[in-house]
Amino acid sequence: MKTVLYTIALIISFIVGFTSCEMKKELTGGIKPVDPDEVPSDPKVAGVLDLKLNLQPESDTPETKAKADVAATVDINDFGVQIIDSTGTVVKTFDSYREYQETKELLLRKGKYTIRASWGELYEAAFDAPYFIGDTLCEIEPGVVSTIKTNCMLQNAKVNVEYNDDFLKVFKDDYSVVVTNGAGVLTLDKEEQRVAYFRSDENINLIISSTTHKGLDIVSKHKIEKAAPNALYNIILGIDVSVDSVIDQLVKPGITVDITMHTRDTVINIEAPTLPPxxxxxxxxxxxxxxxxxxxxxxxxxxxxxxxxxxxxxxxxxxxxxxxxxxxxxxxxxxxxxxxxxxxxxxxxxxxxxxxxxxxxxxxxxxxxxxxxxxxxxxxxxxxxxxxxxxxxxxxxxxxxxxxxxxxxxxxxxx
Structure with missing residues (x-):
């Protein structure tokens, strides 16, 4: 009976060890450091970080997929990696995840850390400038390998503007949409094929300027409340009257704004109210x-x-x-x-x-x-x-x- 109980205890210990963190090298005199010039550390005060990066897919539509979006070509292996301790000090930096993977073992002292992986630079507003980042909190235990998974997500909001057939029939080709979050501004016109990115969590204002073939100038302003990260705002512009009434008569049309917000899991029609002059x-x-x-x-x-x-x-x-x-x-x-x-x-x-x-x-x-x-x-x-x-x-x-x-x-x- 004692033999059976002893065997069960061994099996439980074995399972627990592999479901949390793998014990390594406690019997070999220490853990091998990243820097070969360093002295191997005592496994009683240091552990190893095993980092896995995951790139979450972007939200897209057939219209944006047809554009040459830089974000579609991003490689997770090109993400920079920072290890930040509990005091906010960066203790280790890798120019790329690829460089990290070439390291045999990343040795860290016992403690709490933030693992940060990022790609790109965050602008208020810019074309073809996606910014990805992922932060994960972890705790390094002595003498063990801690496996950490960090999800990296697009932090910008994307804006795409399309025009329906009625809009194109009524207005000249010099129409434009000025898009701003208050700190950065981009102008989208007929020729613009780049993808527009804006800092998220800010209001986005749209200023639509156009001239009918009859020479009537139209300016329409709208607002998107608190643009979300990793969201695509697909905007379709139209008119609020019939095409014939504008072409045959001097009727001044209003501009309709149909906005659909695409996130990773949902598609939502949102309202962008018209702003007063x-x-x-x-x-x-x-x-x-x-x-x-x-x-x-x-x-x-x-x-x-x-x-x-x-x-x-x-x-x-x-x-x-x-x-x-x-x-x-x-x-x-x-x-x-x-x-x-x-x-x-x-x-x-x-x-x-x-x-x-x-x-x-x-x-x-x-x-x-x-x-x-x-x-x-x-x-x-x-x-x-x-x-x-x-x-x-x-x-x-x-x-x-x-x-x-x-x-x-x-x-x-x-x-």
Missing amino acids: DPDDGTDEPGGAISITGNGLDSPLEMTDAEATAGSVPVKVTIKASAGLKNVVVKIVAPALEAILGPENPFDLLNLTPTMTGILDGVGLVRPKEGDTEYTLDVTSMMKMLGGAGTYKFEVNVTDKAGNSLPKTLTIIIK
Whole structure:
């Protein structure tokens, strides 16, 4: 009987040992350290970390899968790994999970640790910039191998914009959607094929600008509350009236916004309420209406140096004055251009000197005429002249023939 009980006790001990952590090398004089120059540590005070990484799949739709999304090519073996102790000190870093796997054993002293694996960099807003991270808390026990599994998940929110057939029939090809979370901004237009990523847990505002084939300008604003991480917001734009009523008559359509949030496990139709106009956008009453709208006004417009040089990111604002334009004064805050312009900066687009006329003609800047009720200030061609990485401003002050004035600042950040 004693023999049977002893055998059962041995079996139970064997099972318990393998269901938690594997005892290693307690009889060999110590655990082999990662660094060959270190002295093997006493298994009574140190243990080994066995790390397993798992990349959780993204949420996608057929529309986004058709785009060249960087996230689809991410390899878990390229994730960087950090081991952080209970004081917040990084005690070990691996440039990649691949490098970690090439290490025979990762020796850690007894204690609590955070295992962090990450890929990419977190931006407020950027194209083709997914950011993955996974944090796992663990405790290292002396003389054992602790197997830890860390799940890595996309931390950004993805935004994809599509247009239904009615929208495309009614509006010209110059439509655009400015998407911002308040700190970063991206402009999505007809030609944009990159995937837009935004920092999650922030409100995302949509500013849709379009012009009908009859010349009616439409601006519609909407908001997504608290965008979730690892979620795709698929936005389909349409119109709220029939196509014929817009084409055959001068009917001003409203823009409908149909948003579906795709997460890993669910698909949810969400409501993005229409936002009221900004207080300084003016009204349509004669003599009192000045409005300046466009990207880079409410929050900076960001682009890379390559995009600035190529002029691939539209930089333009629309100015409306129902009483007619009298002055459009522009001051450029950019050292390189300030040096070129000298005393010509600031300048009034409606009252230019011959020197300034020649400079603006040279960059192809279209200018307004006195009395115009609408004008688009397009400075895209000037981005390559700003001087590379930095923050630049175009301070615009508009005065109409009724004496009303409105200042706005267009801010550009080149990275």
